[in-house]
Amino acid sequence: MSLSISLAINGRQHDVALNDPRVTLLDLLRERLDLPGTKKGCDRGQCGACTVLVDGRRINSCLALAASMDGAEITTIEGLAEGDELHPVQAAFIEHDAFQCGYCTPGQIMSAVGLIKEGMAGDDPERVRELMSGNICRCGAYQGITEAVLEAGRKAAENAQPQTGNPDTGKDAA
């Protein structure tokens, strides 16, 4: 059977014919749309390496069926930076040495962008750690990850004060 969906990924519209309704969003991104930045860690929704934003909300793309994404707006790690200019969360991850092997990093960053947008963590490291706990880092870079998320969160809050809109969603809103 074949099923067609239309979705926006990093601001670009894609029309995709799915020859198998069981294709996950993760496999769609990695294997069919040449977007391998989103990683496959456990393929069962327990490690967070495949985190992407769907309509601004963070999800495990390995547990989402591509077929259910018709009309969705998706942001992946490839869609955060503006050219050579890094998204504030990306810059904060480098600044705070928030990774080692880098394999969980795209998921961590997407999760952090989602978390900051949710506005649930504020400036509380405990909350950040709890709300980032769906993203496993086997290298154990949690110290840097927490600091990076806190700093990026603070910057987003400062920037949000005088402006309207939500700068921390990056290109997604464009």
Place this chain on the structure above:
Amino acid sequence: MNKSFKPDVNAETVDGGAHVARPHDSAIKHVTGKAIYIDDMAEPAGTLHAYLGLSTRAHARITSMDLARVRAAPGVKLVLTGGDVPGINDISPAGLNDEPVLAEGEVKFYGQPVFCVVAETRHLARKAAQLAQIEYEDLPYATDVVAAIEAGHDHVCTPLTLKRGDVDAGLARAPNRLKGEMRVGGQDHFYLEGHISMAIPGEDDEVTVWASTQHPSEIQHMVGHALGVPSHSVNVQVRRMGGGFGGKETQGNQFAALAAIAAKKLNVPVKIRPDRDDDMSITGKRHDFHIDYDVGYDDDGRILAFDGTFAARCGFSADLSGPVTDRALFHADNCYYYEDVRLASRPMMTNTVSNTAFRGFGGPQGLIGAERVIEEIAYKLGRDPLDIRKINFYGGEGRNLTPYHQTVEDNIIGRIVEELEESSDYQARRKAIVAFNENSPVIRKGIALTPVKFGISFTATWYNQAGALVHVYRDGSLHLNHGGTEMGQGLNTKVAQALAEEFQVDFAMIKITATNTGKVPNTSATAASSGTDLNAMAAVNAARQIKERLVDFASEKYSVPKETIVFEPNRVRVGNQVFSFAEFIDQAYMARVQLSAAGFYKTPKIHWDRATGKGRPFYYYAYGAAVSEVSVDTLTGEYQVDRADILHDVGKSLNPAIDKGQVEGAFIQGMGWLTTEELWWDDKGMLRTHAPSTYKIPLASDRPRIFNVKLADWSENREMTIRRSKAVGEPPFMLPVSVLEAISMAVASIGDYRTCPCLDAPATPERVLMAVERLKAGA
């Protein structure tokens, strides 16, 4: 990122030289998703995908194997069994011929690969693999180390005994004696990027293999062995791994061999990537240990005699179990001098996956035995375990010889512990905790300070060599290649920093290229924390060869003495003249100076005679200490780590940011080993914890609430290592023994600190609760 990069020829220091905290060289690629792992590489047209068929018995004879339905399944191009291996069906890294690529006739653990399907897609290969019909005749098996001893299983390799003095006489003489046992669990690596290999066939015998491996030379060797072709026909490349931790030292051999065999048979590229459950079932882990100890000590807690037996669950084959169990013995002293000592290893064959390297390589399991003994003595004498530790430290006249007859020459544990005790306010906090526990019926707290001494060098002395290849191009840019592999530890960054410092050029001038067996041959595994120690020295050696030629050239051309030629930041001073580095290099090129060199390094001073148990296996030691404080809920056994303070020795750090990250990460990973990570085999020998749903590694929320990590910035390696730094990968992994002992203290409070809770690892809440109940019953 540096299309028009112009180095500053007037700079006072180079950008990104030694001892600076520059970010990981792939940092921008990591945060933008542009860092390429093997599964992210564009697949060549026609790439096929392989999937493994696994045994469903712990030990059995295969009476029949019908793969007709597998072969007939849609999309299937090839089905391989052991008999299809063109060369030798063996990938034993120990050379013992005990580890088939695919099992033939007999399976020795549940999950052992018996056949391999190659199909158009992974999905089709996976579906087809389920169609096999295999009949077994069960044979006796033992999966647990103690059960294996009871069943009289063989050792997988020759055990080791270390001896000094007369332990029996020492035990008989000692005023106090204690005997005990401890179980220490294994650990799955859970590298976020699982194993993967992609093989691309070439002309004649040639094949190129991309593998996620810490040991490309061994992959090359094993692929050649399995294909029946010389090593020169196999090229192995590694750009980076998404974590390794020892799990990719030997465990990639099987996947690489199968991908290569299939690729050569079909003459198309073949990729194999087991899914997470299979990866965890098929690949070896940290060895579980059972430790028996018999110890004599005096009334001050000084250990007089130590007799320890360290038995390990090795799995069905030797793999690296010999050196792993050896290293357990090398660390069963930790920082402590034993007057009379005997340490014995028992590498037990078990019907489980063959256990392998994992950060610390047996060292942690040896060290934890020493720390358990300290704890037992302390509780018996009613003292703070820290006092017992200090009294037993190496040091002073006649107290510096290890059980393997190496003299401890660089001991700084006294200063490390003293500074940490002070900076963490250990004594006051311990008092406060004892007071808190008196009035707290449910929540109990504990605190512990534990030290680490870890020996640096491969105990296989010949492994302590490395090569590097350095080219300088006419524009002054450099190409760096070395035998080490990047798995997130920042090796490439540190080696490039050492090279930048040596040449006095900015880091950005150096391109670090993928590890490639065609560029640097006969490399050692990136393991034993030695990556930077070995490879940076080899890179610097290459640089010095080139520099020597450059100095000769300039001295002759400008008629100046050699000592007036100085490499300054991005420029070269030749007598009274100064040239930019690029300008100078171009002059050398025009004068036909060779601008490329292969560097080499071998660690000096080390030697080891396993037969006599004597030598100097380690070039030097790395030290560290940690204080951990925990709260335990005595009704549920749950706990949290409230605070951890660490002071760790990395010598004169090549990159303090990377080193600090290693220390933090190792602590978290070691904490997982000792607390939540539990491997569980059922009575059929099946590993039940084969996914993150049941196998719990630490999360961000498990991190100590307060986490103070400091490098001992005053430390300098007394040996001539690369810029006086020390290795960092493994030593800090043992710092969280302090977490286990802090939990132990909280539990001990129930018995008024008179009984050692003898908490085994991992101290899961269940095990903590059992210890609580044990102490309550005893009180």
